[in-house]
Amino acid sequence: MDTKYIRNFSIVAHIDHGKSTLADQLLLLSGAITQREFKEQILDDLDVEKERGITVKARAVTIHYTHEGEVYELNLIDTPGHVDFHYEVSRSLAACEGALLLIDAFQGVQAQSVANAYAAIEADLSIITVVNKIDLPVTRIEEVLEEVETIIGLPPDEALRVSAKQGIGIHDVFKAIIKHIPPPAGLADAPLRALVFDSKYDNYRGVITYIRVKEGTLHKGQTIKFMNDGSKSHVIEVGQFCPKMVSCDSLGPGQVGYIVSGVKTLGDIHVGDTVTLAENPAEKALPGYAKPQQMVFCGMYPIDATDFEKLRDELHKLSLNDASFTFAPESSDALGFGFRCGFLGMLHMEIIQQRLEQEQEIDLIQTAPNVTYELLLTNGQTQLIDNPENVPDAGQIQEFREPIAKTAFIVPGENIGTIMQLCADRRGIYKSTEYLGPLRAQIVYELPLGEIVYDMHDRLKSATRGYGTMDYEIIGFKESDLVKMDILVKGVKVDALATIVHRSEAERRGRSLVKRLKKEISKHQFEIALQAAIGARVIARETLSALRKNVTAKCYGGDITRKRKLWAKQKEGKKRMKQFGQVEIPQKAFLSVLDVAKED
Structure with a gap:
């Protein structure tokens, strides 16, 4: 397709300002989806996205729209709005020439509206301001437009007013995209250079690589080379997202799509890499992306030790699909073998844990998160x-x-x-x-x-x-005046409960933590000392008194099945526990550090 009929754009906004609904409305009016599919927020296909009502992963989709007798190919990338997923936004913007800045007609300019707008300006994109939810009973449209001009510096007179939910003003959005967003540059006969902006793992076809072609043309059946490590592979399938995967013969300059090349090794595809042809390679790779810096870390351990290999494989797949997530093996005296995982923020961490537990059915013990020092x-x-x-x-x-x-x-x-x-x-x-x-x-x-x-x-x-x-x-x-605070259970340090605190907060945090642990750890048949210490100095202590418990004491004679039921019930209560020495520490105890921080 001639590049003058191609437009690549992204939708950026604060969380809950209607990005996914607008994306679905654009698909509906162009005929790419049906009315039934529109109600399902078709681009948010992860279970965790549907459950939480947020976008976690950026999505690419190709829309064909007819304007003044000409068919235009509009490549849309829907992006997340939460601060933890700002890296997904920056990656999406690198594959576009323009962006729709979506702002709620009542809430107005919010923190992520500003951050994402500045990211689009720094990427030198053409920005179209769209005020969404004009159908609300109460709106502040004029005030919101003043905020756009004051904070972001965009002219209010060019802003579009739409309702993504009701479908009001959507055709004006299509016209503005065609008019204001420039077509992509690039020659069809130049050496191929395509940017890898995402990838996912398919159990049947291996790694599916998402690309934006900058220069040259890619055909099915050609041999490609990844410029990051020089590896080569044969292109089995080329296609676009419409919004489902649809194969085609080739991808030219400015087009967004996917390639299936039979790559099975998870670490072979790198987001930000440049794809070129093996026969006529490009001389210089594309700039790629800055490496994301993980700032929140926690340990993830399988409750069942036999799930260790399964957990490692699933973390591999997640790290392939999410370049801002990292993991490395580690071991703990309290929890056994597991992984130290790095995230961009707390929501990012919760999403990863939820995907592992729900999609892969792996029961996890997660240690309290901490930042990098x-x-x-x-x-x-x-x-x-x-x-x-x-x-x-x-x-x-x-x-x-x-x-x-x-x-x-x-x-x-x-x-x-x-x-x-x-x-x-x-x-x-x-x-x-x-x-x-x-x-x-x-x-x-x-x-x-x-x-x-x-x-x-x-x-x-x-x-x-x-x-x-x-x-x-x-x-x-x-x-800063920081110290490491250890937690001792029955005189033995529990490495998974250690935390770093400011010295002025150490005693108060230590007292709160051991009190919390006293509630979480069930009584045993012996006395347990719970202590918080800095170095050799104990700063707080609680004592868990002894308890003798015989669950079958009330079963006098009778059928053995009654006793078996009681023993089974007792065993189920230990399912999410880990044996440490002679003390059983439940999963909730390892998150006590986090709960105490919230209470403070």
């Missing part, structure tokens, strides 16, 4: 720590540094004082306040990432009755 040792070396258990003795540490995030809050004016107090309690450094209108303001703080990831989002929503939003970016590491 940087240590300057006395020998002059710098060390990154993502597991509290790896922190060396205090005598070897010259500086203990924690990650700092520049955090922007957009909140109602009446809640400014509450949010400033919330940030001050979490060791935040005030930077600026900017009023976006008579009713809303943007407050900027520098906060330790460890104080943000646990529950700052929940606290913000509670304090502002749901109207406040936040966005953050890591700006570096800063020295």
Whole structure:
């Protein structure tokens, strides 16, 4: 197809502003899906996306739309809105020439609206402002357009007004895309260069690679080369997403689609790689993507040790499909063999865990999450720590540094004082306040990432009755008075419960944690001492008194089946427990560190 009839665009917005609904409406009006499919949010096909009502993975789809007698090929990439998945947004924008900035007609410009709009501007994309949900009983359209001009700098007179749910103004969106978004550049007869922007694993066909062709033409049956490692493979199938996978003969400049090349090894495809032809290769690879930096880590261990290999295979597949997720094997005295997993944030972590437990039916024990710390040792070396258990003795540490995030809050004016107090309690450094209108303001703080990831989002929503939003970016590491706090159960350190805390919070956090553990750990037939310690100094202690329990004591004589039922019930209660020494520690106890942080 001639490139002048191709448009590549993305939809970016804050969470819940209607991206997926607008994408489905574009598909419906172009005839790509039926009315029944429209009601199912067809692009959000993961179980976790349907259950939570959010987009987790970016989706590519090709739409054919007729305008003034000409058929245009519109390649849409639907993107997530949550801050944890900002990396998915940046990858999608690299494959586009334009973006629809979607804004709720009542909520207006939110934190992720600003972050994603700036990402699109930095990527040099043509931006079309779309005000969605104009059918709501109460809207603030004029005020919202003023916010767009004030905060983002886009002209309000060119903004489109639509209702994705009711289908109002959708044809104007099609016309604006064709008019304002430039066609892709690239020559059909140049050496092939195609950007790998995503991939997924199919149990029957192997790795399916999502590509955006920048230059040249790719035909079915050709031999391609991945420029990252020089590996070659034969193209079995070429196709596009319409929205289901539909094979075609070739993909030309500007087109978005997929290739099936029989690659079976999970690590052979790299997001950001460049695909070229083996016979006539391109001289220079495309820029690709900056590597995402995981900042939240936790341990994941299978409850059943026989699931270890299955868990490793599924983590491999997830890391292939999600470049911002990493994992490495580790072992724990308390939990056995498992994996240390890295995430962009807490929601990202919850999604991965939910997909493993629901889609793959793997029962997991997950340790409390923690962020990455940087240590300057006395020998002059710098060390990154993502597991509290790896922190060396205090005598070897010259500086203990924690990650700092520049955090922007957009909140109602009446809640400014509450949010400033919330940030001050979490060791935040005030930077600026900017009023976006008579009713809303943007407050900027520098906060330790460890104080943000646990529950700052929940606290913000509670304090502002749901109207406040936040966005953050890591700006570096800063020295702080941090210590490693160990938890001892019956005199033995439980490595999976170790945590890093600020020294001023250590005693209070330690007391809260051992009290929580006392509730979570069931009584045994012997006394159990629960202690929190910094080095050799115990800072808090609780004692779990002894208990003797015989579940069959009430069964006097009679049928053995009654006793068997009681024993089976007792065994079921131990299912999500792990034996440590002589003390059984339940799964909930390993998340006590997180729960205590939320209570604080």
